[in-house]
Amino acid sequence: MSLQQKALVLPQKQGNFELSSRSIPSPGVGQLLIKIRSAALNPVDYKIKHTEVVAIQYPAVLGTDIAGIVEELGEGIENFRKGDRVVAHGKFTNDFTAFQQYTLTAASFTAKIPASESFDSAATVPVGLDTALVGLYGKHYGAGITPPWTESASGHESKKPIVILGGSSSVGSYTIQLARLSGFYPIITTASPSNEELVKGYGATHFFDRSLSGKQLLAAISEVTDEPIKLVYDAISLPETQSVGWELLADNGTLVLTLYAKVKENEGKGRKIVQAFGNPHAPENEELCRNSWARLEKWLSDGTIQPNKYEVLPNGLEGIIGGLERLRLGQVSGRKLVAHPQETQ
Known part of the structure; x- marks a missing residue:
């Protein structure tokens, strides 16, 4: 060589x-x-x-x-x-x-x-899955949900809604799949109409056009579930999508972003913002990501995770x-x- x-x-x-x-x-x-x-x-x-x-x-x-x-x-x-x-x-x-x-x-x-x-x-x-994973399960750079492979996670998120903005993006698609693995329902996502079948193939249960305003999307979601939206994962995180996500979020909910926050937490209601940092080499992420990487071959083999x-x-x-x-x-x-x-x- x-x-x-x-x-x-x-x-x-x-x-x-x-x-x-x-x-x-x-x-x-x-x-x-x-x-x-x-x-x-x-x-x-x-x-x-x-x-x-x-x-x-x-x-x-x-x-x-x-x-x-x-x-x-x-x-x-x-x-x-x-x-x-x-x-x-x-x-x-x-x-x-x-x-x-x-x-x-x-x-x-x-x-x-x-x-x-x-x-x-x-x-x-790697990058898409780890960013989705840390954003959902990370205690430092994420929402801190119990990972689905731990015994205490059994059914933990069952029947809880999640909204994923930008479901056809790489991070969005893996967030949908992990949400399915964690038992969230409904799994609501936004994307271009041309990508509706794609995001449903990943496990989204409900699709809405990404061009809807926050108010329009909130009204549409209210027809799907009357549960409060406690978790929004904004896989796009442009200022306009962050505003939509913030508007959807219920009291004491968490908005997960992939870019720097443009909305302010001090707008009340106990809502918080976390920025996903999907680097498995970061000390705060090492244990979480080591656990998921040990499962990745099986996840890919049995279709739990679709690339x-x-x-x-x-x-x-x-x-x-x-x-x-x-x-x-x-x-x-x-x-x-x-x-x-x-x-x-």
Whole structure:
């Protein structure tokens, strides 16, 4: 194996991506070296380029949705073998990122891919699922609901309504699936009318057009349930969707956001806002995410979790540049963009 690899590099703050070469890292204790077959794109990747929403060092390699083949094992690895097909959640440290041909991953946040899933479908899972998961179950960065795999959770959320704004987004789709796993009912979501069947396939029981105002949506929901809405997960979290979510929320309810809050908690009624931070490497999230990653292979195998729909970008790593621009311009709906680093010319 060559000691060098191709990588898509952001050379400086607000610079332009360029194809470069960098060394292939060696795995340490509890780590795997992965030959990346599929890397999925996320909005945070273009936001880092334009606004540096995550503190990183330059030159930087981005991307945290990883699927590929185990090439090498670090010390202390017992559950993986060379040649395993795996999916992993990276982190914004160059040796652990996705927009390159080889990367390191933490074994705790790596799972085998069942035969039923491709590298492409698996690559759509990590960031979206972890953000949904932490937003629902995280005690620090989430609503603090009891996770469905714990004994005390049995039926805990049964017959409680949940509203998920932006159900066709990656985070929204996984939130719907986890809400189903937790026993919420009804599972109410908004999306474009063209994505109605998609979100119902993920487990939404009721669909409404995302263009409805807060008052219109509240009226429509009142026809579905007379239970107070104590949990709204806003997977879009633009100012306008946050306003809708805040308007739907009952007294003492929780609004989960994926971006910074634009609505103010001091508008009363004991309602609170939490911002989901779906990084499994954060100390506050480690135990929760370690538990879910230990279950991910089975969830994918038995269909408990369905990966996102996806579109494969051409031209290997170079295709990521145009893909990120399409994300920035809002030209992607109901699917994830996936690149194949090994196809880089």
